[in-house]
Amino acid sequence: VKELDSKKGKWYQTQVQIKINSLYSHGSRSNILKLLEYFNFASNSKVGKDLAYAIEFIKDNADIGEDCYPQTDQVPVNAISSTWRDAVITKNADNTTCVNRINYEIAILEELGEYLNCKKLWIKGAYRFRSPEEDMPKDFDDRADYYYGLLKLSKNGKELTDILKKDLQTSLKDLNSSILDNPFVKITGDRKKSRIKITPHDAQDEPLHLSKVQLEVNKRFSTINLIDVLKEADFRINFSNKFNTIASREGINGEEFLTRLLLCVYAIGSNTGLKRVAGANLDANYGDLLYFKRRYISVANIRAATTDVINAIIEIRDPKIWGIMTTGCACDSKKISCWDQNLISQWHTRYRGRGVMIYWHVDQNSACIYSQIKTCTSSEVGSMINGFLKHDSKMDMNKTYTDTHGQSVIGFAISHLLHFELLPRIKGVNKQKLYYASKGDDKLYPNLDPVLKRSINWKIIEKYYHEVVRYIASLKTGTVETEVMIKHLSIDNNDHPVYKALREIGNVVKTIFLCKFITSQDLRIEITQSLNIVERVNGIMGFIFYGKLGEISSNNIVEQELSIVCLHLLQVCMVYINTLLIQEVLSDKALFNKLTKEDKRAITPLIHSHINPYGLFPLDLNQRLIISNDNIKTKTSYQYKAA
Known part of the structure; x- marks a missing residue:
């Protein structure tokens, strides 16, 4: 005491x-x-x-x-x-x-x-x-016109602030006029202690006929091996042409090349390992696969092949079944255990274990557009922006749905300057505050008074606008890693002028989003639906990445990333084949006409009851192990003994 x-x-x-x-x-x-x-x-x-x-x-x-x-x-x-x-x-x-x-x-x-x-x-x-100066494009000042054009931004910061000011005033005005008539939203308290209360929406209706689609797929295609899914996808897309050797010449013929390629990708992506796959296959031994992996398998090659498959998925989708081409991606991470004697593996306080995180960008029809490996403590906002910048697919991504980690003021600012919408799920909406355009404007929104905080400092945005664009250009051109930039412009560096300007831009964009989020129940449902898709994808990854209890057994950071991108390739191949199977089943007009609105909303290419990820298990009762000095009396061959 x-x-x-x-x-x-x-x-x-x-x-x-x-x-x-x-x-x-x-x-x-x-x-x-x-x-x-x-x-x-x-x-x-x-x-x-x-x-x-x-x-x-x-x-x-x-x-x-x-x-x-x-x-x-x-x-x-x-x-x-x-x-x-x-x-x-x-x-x-x-x-x-x-x-x-x-x-x-x-x-x-x-x-x-x-x-x-x-x-x-x-x-x-x-x-x-x-030095942060080394992260910036070296020729930014000399080629300012080029970089402003690349980012599609005005050279005059006043034009940006005028547009933001107008949008902010319109959003606050619309929310102020509709809040009293909105049965799902209520604002209580005063400025010292205010609350935004949002009534959760009702659960959506269950799909009625999707089980019939699944049964029909199982009936027509009873058991498909996962490696055959990979093989069929390559026969149709020819993604294997992305795998070029690092050596000066190639000495493997076409069929042998494809066999070893598919076995390597399957072994790494399912986490079963080259040795186990080689032991169960007569076409290649462990040494052959190890040699092939070193010569042909790289993260860059796998990503290029994955992009081909993603583009093929986008092309084959029937809009009558899957809807029009989506432009939004849901983003979330999943922890995977791995060996911890390396610089990327960390303890995760929530999941109680060491490992790494896989961060997914998933479209609304369950295709994983981009994957990346990250530490347990690195910024998820940075990973979200990184995926937007680096995905090479044909998808015109202009929306990202994130969990509560996405409600970062700096994230809102950067997303706006990169021309995509950040749509996070706001878990603590009762604690959120709104910003208004000018001093005295708070009197224009009496219904919002308890949750209004302060006016925006437009002068600081205009003053440091050129520097802000320089930082955004460094992200766009890849001269700096996104995670490094996010940490540089964090609250720990709150006296930095670019941080101050981005914080003001972010406060504007976040307030505009909050006005939409509070007003529109449809937007809240859209965000929830998209994030539920990522959760389903996280579940299917365990089905594919089943080897070694789902643990990455390597301390090599390159090997860890290679496991993740091979897993990604297997996932999109499965989505591609399942998309074809479902479309073939639904070519039956009688079954297609039974689908309701709820069925089309919930239909997914992540079905897997017809897929066997493990391979075959041959049993030969007439074959024995040759063990010397075996004195145990045994049968010489299989003998049937009648009951």
Whole structure:
């Protein structure tokens, strides 16, 4: 009790710091200090320079054997966070100030991680943690007209703000005029404590005749092996022509090439492994498949083949069954276990285990448009934007549906400047606030008064508009990774002018979206439906990726990504073949005419009861294992014993 009282509620934090101190001082300290010797840090900001100076101080005094630094007044303490200050700066028995050496190093290194992520500090000569100026297009100022044209943005920031201001005023006006007549929405409280209450929509009607479609598919195509799905897709699309060797010449003929290719893709994408597949197939041994994989199978080749299949799916879809071509993708991630002795595998606090995340972009007819591997803690908004930028399919993506992780102000701003709609599910809608165009405009929306926050600062958008476009151009041209950009423009770097401008743009775009989200029940249903499709896709991935209990058994980051893209290729091949099967079954007019609106809404090419992912299990009762020195009396051959 006395200890708790003396720490004034910081007991748990103190215990964590004691544990960190023990692990650092007796474990990783020597290795970290050796690494610091090779890094040369730089910064343009005062706080970054203070931290860089503190790191140099640690390097210079790394060999001091005392618990505290001998000359306290020479220790740079400006970079220490408030969390660690009490543990770093303490009092000796004689009441003199002491700077604890180990805790000081931990505090500075903790700040270093945050500063490197948001690039308040960078490492000279690095790639990911390089200067933010090196992330930008080198010729942006000289070719500004080209980049503005590439992004389809006006060179005048005033034009952007005028359009945003008009759209914001219109959205708030429409919501203000309709909110009282909307039976599903209510705003209560005042500005200090307000709530937006939305009544959940009723469950949609169950489809009546989809089970008949599934039964007919099972009847006509009773059992199809998953590897035959892959084979048939290649016969129709010829995606195998995307696999070129890295060697100077090719020495494998056409049939042998295709056999080994399909076996390799199936082995990796189902996670059964090359050795197991080779052992169950007489056409190639393990050495053949391993050699072929090294020569022909790469992430780039698999992605190119996957794009061919996606484009083929888009072309063959019958609009009478699947509807018109969609332009929206639902985005979500799924955790997959993997070995943890690598830099990408992390502990997931929600799913309680180590692994990586697969982030999917899935269209409204269950075809996975883009897949990528990410860490458990990296930005899902960054992955969403990355998929939009990098998918090479024919799909004209202009909408992305996301779970609650998508309600990022910076995400809204970037999506608007890249010309696609960000449509997240708003879980905490009761806590959301709306922004208005100008000071005094809050009086124009009396029905929204409890949830209004403040006016938009248009001047800051116009002032830094050119810099904002430069950052967006770096994303579009790929000179910077999306995740790196999102971390750079995070709240940890809230004094950065581009962050401030993007935050204001994001507040405008998010408010416009919230007005639509609150007003339209159809939009809320559309978002929920799209996200449910991703959940179904996550379920089918377990059906395909069944080997080794769904765990990626490799510490090689390239091998991990290769497993994911091969899984993606198998998924789209299954969607392609199932699309053909369903369309053939529904060519029967009698069955097609039975389909209701709910049936067409719920129809999916993810059916798999007619697909066998495992292969064949031959049993020969007349074949024995040859085991030497076997003294056990056994049958020489199978003998039938009548009952």
